[in-house]
Amino acid sequence: LAIExxxxxxxxxxxxxxxxxxxxxxxxxDEAKIAIIAHEQIVGSLAAxxxxxxxxxxxxxxxxxxxxxxxxxxxxxxxxxxxxxxVVRPRGGVLAALAALGLYVLCAYSVLASLMLDTDGAxxxxxxxxxxxxxxxxxxxxxxxxxxxWTAVCAAILITGLLVKLSFILVLAALTVDFFFVAKGKLxxxxxxxxxxxxxxxxxx
Numbered sequence: 001l002a003i004e005x006x007x008x009x010x011x012x013x014x015x016x017x018x019x020x021x022x023x024x025x026x027x028x029x030d031e032a033k034i035a036i037i038a039h040e041q042i043v044g045s046l047a048a049x050x051x052x053x054x055x056x057x058x059x060x061x062x063x064x065x066x067x068x069x070x071x072x073x074x075x076x077x078x079x080x081x082x083x084x085x086x087v088v089r090p091r092g093g094v095l096a097a098l099a100a101l102g103l104y105v106l107c108a109y110s111v112l113a114s115l116m117l118d119t120d121g122a123x124x125x126x127x128x129x130x131x132x133x134x135x136x137x138x139x140x141x142x143x144x145x146x147x148x149x150w151t152a153v154c155a156a157i158l159i160t161g162l163l164v165k166l167s168f169i170l171v172l173a174a175l176t177v178d179f180f181f182v183a184k185g186k187l188x189x190x191x192x193x194x195x196x197x198x199x200x201x202x203x204x205x
Contacts, residue, residue: 077113
């Protein structure tokens with residue numbers, strides 16, 4: 001455990017060392033548009049995307065000011081790293097989780113995505129891993145009540161992802177395949193109803 005904690009601390013330091021120097025970089029192309037939207041609180045400028053995308057940047061502008069918006073993807077990226085470790089560790093063990101986390105921290109695209117003003121690089125990966133983590137908890141639940149609770153959490157994250165960007169439909173498709181062909185027999189009746197209802201609601205959205 002001590003070695004694991006030391007490795008995680010080292011990875012966290014590397015994470016910050018690679019990203020903090022870019023926190024004040026000037027905005028480029030579409031980033032400048034998002035910064036203006038956040039600063040001026042313009043409504044409807046990101047109408048091509050689902051509503052949570054615009055709300056995310058407008059609320060961030062209110063909390064942080066437009067010039068500090070790179071903090072937003074950095075925070076999402078840090079949470080993504082945490083969830084990545086939480087997802088991989090029970091599936092593959094400590095070494096696999098540390099390796100996955102190390103690759104995530106060092107990957108050039110991950111470094112850029114941690115600072116870019118968009119939703120593809122840091123927000124959607126966080127929501128995707130959130131779905132996977134909740135889904136794993138559904139299948140590992142020992143009681144029907146716990147299973148139903150985690151199913152509701154999984155459904156809520158899934159719908160949130162669709163309200164951020166429509167490409168999150170790919171996660172819904174993958175989950176649907178596993179739901180009907182792998183996990184259906186492992187779910188209680190209440191969890192199945194919640195999951196099926198969520199799939200239908202997500203389809204309507």
